[in-house]
Amino acid sequence: MKYLTEFRNGEIAQRMAREIAAITTRPWKIMEVCGGQTHSIIKNGIDQMLPAGIEMIHGPGCPVCVTPLELIDKALAIAAQPSVIFCSFGDMLRVPGTNMDLFQVKGAGGDVRVVYSPLDAVELAAKNPDKQVVFFGVGFETTAPANAMTVHMAKRRGLKNFSLLVSHVLVPPAISAIMSSPGNKVQAFLLAGHVCSVMGYWEYPPVAEKFGIPLVVTGFEPLDLLDGIRRAVVQLEAGKHVVENAYERIVTYDGNRAAQKMLAEVFEVTDRAWRGIGVIPKSGWRLSEAYREFDAEERFQISGIHTEESPLCRAGDVLRGAIKPAECAAFGKECTPRHPLGATMVSSEGACAAYYNYGRFISVEELAGAGSAIAH
Amino acid sequence: MCLAIPGKVEEITEENGLRVGRVNFGGVVKRVCLDYVPEVVVGDYTIVHVGFALSKIDEETAEQTLAEFKKMGILDQELESEEEAFVRAATAPQMACPDGSCSSE
Numbered sequence: 001m002k003y004l005t006e007f008r009n010g011e012i013a014q015r016m017a018r019e020i021a022a023i024t025t026r027p028w029k030i031m032e033v034c035g036g037q038t039h040s041i042i043k044n045g046i047d048q049m050l051p052a053g054i055e056m057i058h059g060p061g062c063p064v065c066v067t068p069l070e071l072i073d074k075a076l077a078i079a080a081q082p083s084v085i086f087c088s089f090g091d092m093l094r095v096p097g098t099n100m101d102l103f104q105v106k107g108a109g110g111d112v113r114v115v116y117s118p119l120d121a122v123e124l125a126a127k128n129p130d131k132q133v134v135f136f137g138v139g140f141e142t143t144a145p146a147n148a149m150t151v152h153m154a155k156r157r158g159l160k161n162f163s164l165l166v167s168h169v170l171v172p173p174a175i176s177a178i179m180s181s182p183g184n185k186v187q188a189f190l191l192a193g194h195v196c197s198v199m200g201y202w203e204y205p206p207v208a209e210k211f212g213i214p215l216v217v218t219g220f221e222p223l224d225l226l227d228g229i230r231r232a233v234v235q236l237e238a239g240k241h242v243v244e245n246a247y248e249r250i251v252t253y254d255g256n257r258a259a260q261k262m263l264a265e266v267f268e269v270t271d272r273a274w275r276g277i278g279v280i281p282k283s284g285w286r287l288s289e290a291y292r293e294f295d296a297e298e299r300f301q302i303s304g305i306h307t308e309e310s311p312l313c314r315a316g317d318v319l320r321g322a323i324k325p326a327e328c329a330a331f332g333k334e335c336t337p338r339h340p341l342g343a344t345m346v347s348s349e350g351a352c353a354a355y356y357n358y359g360r361f362i363s364v365e366e367l368a369g370a371g372s373a374i375a376h
Numbered sequence: 377m378c379l380a381i382p383g384k385v386e387e388i389t390e391e392n393g394l395r396v397g398r399v400n401f402g403g404v405v406k407r408v409c410l411d412y413v414p415e416v417v418v419g420d421y422t423i424v425h426v427g428f429a430l431s432k433i434d435e436e437t438a439e440q441t442l443a444e445f446k447k448m449g450i451l452d453q454e455l456e457s458e459e460e461a462f463v464r465a466a467t468a469p470q471m472a473c474p475d476g477s478c479s480s481e
Contacts, residue, residue, distance in 0.1 A: 036379050040448065063378070089426065090453075090461035103465045114461040117427020119394075119409060142378040145412060146428040149394075157392065194380045197423065197430050220379060221444045249437045250380075250423060256430055259412045 009223060016226040017049040020233055027053035028236050029185045030229060031178070031321060033171055034140075034192035035062025035349025036220050042354040044222045046229075054233065057186055057321030058344075058351035060174055063139045063167075064091055065315075065343045065350040066274040069307040071167050072097040075136050076105055077302045078165065085111045085128060087121040088136040095346050098307055118150035125154065125162035134296045137166040141195045144168050144285060145259035148266035151287065151294050165296035166286060169272055171195050172203050173283035178320060179211040185321050188232040190218040190225070193247040200255025204243045212241045219247040266291050276315035276343030310335075313342030318351050325355040332361055380423035380430055381445060381454050382438035385410070388418055399424055402442045404455045 032038055038058040041047050047056045060066050076097045079086035086102070093103045093114065106112035111131075115121050118135050125133035137147040147164060154162040175189055191201065196217045208215045214235035218228025228246045235241065245251055265288070272284030287295045312330040317323045325331050325344065335341040337353050344352035355361075383399035388410060390396065395410040399422070406427065413429045416422050421438035422429040445451050456464070 034378055043448070061378070090456065090464070093461065093465040103462075106462075114458040116406060116455075116457075117409070119427060140378050142380065142425050142430070145430070146409075146426045149409060149411065149428065153392065153394065192378060194378050194423070194425065194430070197380060221441065250431060250433060252431075256412050258414065259430065262412075 013049065013222055013226055016223065016230060017051075020054065020226070020230050021051035023230075023237055024051045024053055024233055025237060027055070028187055028233060029055045029057055029321060030188045030190065030232050031057040031059045031186040032190040032218070032225070032228075033059040033061040033175065034190075034195070034220075035065065035347065036194075037190060037192065037218065037225060038062070038351055039349050039354050040220050040222065041225060042358050042360065044225075046222060046225050049226075050229065054229065056229075058318070058354070059178070059189075060274060060277060060319045060343075061140065061171065061192055062344075062347050062349035063143070063169060064095055064347035066169060066276065067095070067138050067167050068273045068275050069097065069309065070273075070305055071165070073305045073307055074297065074300075074302045075165055076100060076102065077305070078134055078296060078300050079105045079110045079112050080108070081110075081132075081300075083130075083132050085113060085124055085131050085133045086136070087113045087115045087118075087124065087133065089138075090114045091347060092136055092138065096340065098305075118146050119153065122150055122154050122157070122159065122162055125159045126157065129161060131161060132299075133162050134300075135162075135164050137164045137168065140169055140171060140192065141199045141263075142192070142197070144263055144267065145198055145256070148259075148262045151266050151291050152262065154294060155291060163294050163296040163299045164287065167272065168267065168285040169274065170269075170283050170285070171199075172207055173280050174274070174277075175207055175215075176211075177277065177280045177283070179213065181320055183320070183322060186213075188214040188216070188236055190228045190232065191215050191243075193217060193219040193224070193250060196245075196247070196251040196255060198256050198259050200253050200260075201243050201245060201251065202253055202255070208241050208243050214241050215243045217243070217245040217247045217251050219250065274343075275309075276313075276319050278316075310341040315342035315344040315352070318344045325352040326361055328352070332356060378425070379445070379450055379454060380425040381451065382421055382423050382433060382441050383408070384435075384438070385416055385418055385420050385422060385429075397429070399429070401455055402446060402451060404451075406455065 121135040267285035268288040270286040344350035383401040387398040399408040
């Protein structure tokens, strides 16, 4: 709770929390999809400000977390090759594969680079024609336009030594998978604000309709999150299920059509495995036929990778909202941010890591009691 | 990972057929692709993710969000240099942690 008083308009936040408490007559379970939102909720103690009946369930929206172990191992195998310059964002460096991570590959002599923009990797390819330059393209719809333009530019510039190791995942199929899973408890979703800045929210009305759930486009700052939660509760209490935009200063219904056009050209929808969840049909993007030659998996043909997830890890149950991180027997014991056993601990945007880093080692009920004691 | 950071466009040039801007994020300046925001001109604010501008926003929203993200430790992480990223990797188990608290075990 130490950050609670520090964030902008702390008093307004308290007032909004009281407003949510006043309109809540029944318990509701609301999932925030995005890992950035999870981090913000736990760090700012938003969940502890809410009335006891409102439970936040932390969704699978951390791309680093849901990247399959097998793909991490492929990345490490490619990065270790002497003719390769392997480029990534900084947040993949310490994600452990079966035996090591990218940072250790670099330590062992691999040419691993951290780039700010994927376009930097294209520049590296142009400057190093004798090397194969690979970019690790992981992310949701927010990151995909950058990677799409990057591959497009590599093609336009005729760079045969550039390729993309791609594992893009999509929010709407994940929501459908969660809603369709046996024992699902989620009754409303906060949609990821910046995903919607690209995609708009025109994809979501059929999802809200099909499952009868409120969907609220929500931002990342504490007041944004409280506003998104409040709007979801208003709908739940009224028995409504529509798509609402609580992030109007950033998100429009259409989203960024120029980006969507590039995405449609460079990528095509494919089934994707989500770490901790399994394969979700039509839940990701791969390079389209016209750009397939830039697919690092095809170019390097890495085989013989055998991965096995820890039998102790209950990331799937956490991602579905069946348990809270602290309810897993391995949490904070065999499984820590330094030695993560599974999806939700590998990045600080994962629910388990966020709980660990902000000292959430006790149960939800105890937290609710402690939260109300501190908040007043 | 999916956060977009607001910044002010200070200059627009063309590089390899792309519209590229110098964008200032509360003091840190980066080269940013503006192809997805053709409406943006010098002096405008835009939100940027991994070097790509995604939408135009107003100045007040931009400044408020910048201040908030700075306070939350997000800015340093999203805008860090390659050297800083490797230094952090050497000391912290998790790169996505914005305030370094992950290293306290």
